[in-house]
Amino acid sequence: AQRVTQPEKLLSVFKGAPVELKCNYSYSGSPELFWYVQYSRQRLQLLLRHISRESIKGFTADLNKGETSFHLKKPFAQEEDSAMYYCALGVTDKLIFGTGTRLQVFP
Amino acid sequence: EAGVTQFPSHSVIEKGQTVTLRCDPISGHDNLYWYRRVMGKEIKFLLHFVKESKQDESGMPNNRFLAERTGGTYSTLKVQPAELEDSGVYFCASSQLFSGTASYEQYFGPGTRLTVT
16 A cells, blocks of 8 residues: 555754654655645645755755655754655655654754 | 635535635646645545546545536535535645656645534
8 A cells, every 4th residue: 555654743853953754655666755844824835855866955855765764854953944744655646645743943 | 926726715614515615726737636634634635637637536535526627727626515524624736747756746725724514
């Protein structure tokens, strides 16, 4: 079955601390994985995709096929990173989302 | 450039009533998607239009839900009759008509919060 699991509902850190938001997936084919983010009072928007191997707003995510994971990382969290983060798997043009992790960054 | 717009932003209806949600995609985006987030659960795919054709409606919960996209522009999602479990936030998203990874760069609307009492 195609599934995305985000085990943490809430992750709280202090400003400057490292952040890792966990994402595991289940998919028999070659996965296409994404992180979407929803800031307070804003729309859900694409943060980054695994295929481009880019760093956006200091965040990176590496696809680990052996562990079927696509964790989102940032070495030094900022208060403006506080948001809801969704890991998503692309399958035949649709997105399969995890339940999301709320990241709270305290000053 | 205007983003994806959805109307209404919030709808409260009684069980058994009918509600129609509207989505206007970004101009030029041939892909249009409907998703739903029920409280405490993940955002789930409902269906996908390519222009005016339904490409995939595997996520539609049952035949009380009817989606249309006449002329390949805006789309409507009608729930008739509404049930309590239909409550949630309904998102519309659009993307350009590319194959592969590019189609997953979807632009989301603000959502319609539907409350069925």
